[in-house]
Amino acid sequence: MPAAMWFFRAVETSKGVWVCSRGRQQFDTHESVAKAVEHLVELASKDAPALIFAHYMDGRVSKMLEVGDAPPS
Secondary structure, X not given: OOOOOEEEEEEEOOOOOEEEEEOOEEEEEEOOHHHHHXXXXXXXXXXXXXXXXXXXXXXXXXXXXXXXXXXXX
């Protein structure tokens, strides 16, 4: 059975901070998307394979990067 791929997210809030999360679990906040993604890479490396996304207040969603090996298809 292939390994699951986790989705980690940096979500911009109306207060201008970025929330780091995986599913419904929120880890912490950061002052910039760069710092949030840096933290998510650290978290995701423990649960690879994983994808990291940034969700912006204007509705954009950007795939930031992939961590670890992708599961076989």
